[in-house]
Amino acid sequence: MIVLFFFILLSCAYSAIYREVNNITRTNSSFPFNGEVYTGFIPIDNKTNSMLFYHMFAFNETTINASAPVILWLQDCSSLFGSFAEMGPVIVLGTPGNIQLVRNPYTWNKYGHLLLVDQPIGTGFSINRGQVMNSAWDAAQHFSIFMARFYQLFPNLAKEGLYIFGESYGGKWAPVFTYTLLKNTTFSNQVKILGLGVGDGWSDPITQAKTSSTFGIATGLINRKTMDNLKLQEAKVFEETQKQQYWLATNLSNNIDDELCDAAGGINTYDYREYSSDYGEYIDWLNDTDTQKFLGVPPTPYIDCNDEISDNFYNDSA
Secondary structure, eight states: OHHHHHHHHHHHHHHHHSOSOEEOTTSSTTSOOOSOEEEEEEEEETTTTEEEEEEEEOGGGSOTTSSOOEEEEEOSSOTHHHIIIIISSEEEEEETTEEEEEEOTTOGGGSSEEEEEEOSTTSBTOBOSSOOOOSHHHHHHHHHHHHHHHHHHSGGGGGGOEEEEEEETHHHHHHHHHHHHHHOHHHHTTSOEEEEEEEEEOOOHHHHTTSHHHHHHHTTSSOHHHHHHHHHHHHHHHHHHHTTOHHHHHHHHHHHHHHHHHHTTSOOSSOTTOSOOOOTHHHHHHTSHHHHHHHTOOSOOOBSSOHHHHHHTGGGOO
């Protein structure tokens, strides 16, 4: 009886720390967003208490009850990069100790309720307690559990429809997750998936791994000697892929991109017209104690990309 009572107390305390729904609307006067904002941790495995962290901005700075579709954003790591450095309504700028939160005039929030998920478990603020995943199909099972619970928590959004978008390794997440949800008739009968989109996606690695050298020479970023060197490495990637040495092939492919950027003078990985790829401002902000309190996150180091988890997916990259 004492053990059971202790377990109940522990479970209650645990639930109080990692809440499924935090309404953080206007709890931070310096956060330039007038609409409703929600965050939360949704359990996807009761045995390990592994959870996916999400945050959501109500459509166009209104309320969660506004009639608009849900726009779901997925990346290779934490979705907080997309949120606070790319297409969220608030962008983090500045330097450590001098952080600025500014409105983003190009935000996708103008078109729907913007839902961003730290996925897979172990990235961003999401929690992985001992589970090992090796493929997008593994992650899709967790994602399906997450989405089912999400619509239980926000039932009014089910009738509004869902768009699923992915960037980078999201080129695998988005199609696989969409397919999994469509095959689940219980889900697809309740929530209409309105569209699927991929930008800058790692969707066809065998084909894409051959293009870095050609891209580099066509844009004038590298000389012919560097192009020839990269082509040799691209051929090695293809060779290892044919031998089903996917981990090695993925590692070699990543090295090609790094060499191209270095040979071009340290260009921005995401925009070759720029020479700065420092997006660390949002990471510093997310590791701030006050920020985590605002987001409803227990004090914890923010991990944008978890190398151990990334390594597990290398064999799934082909």
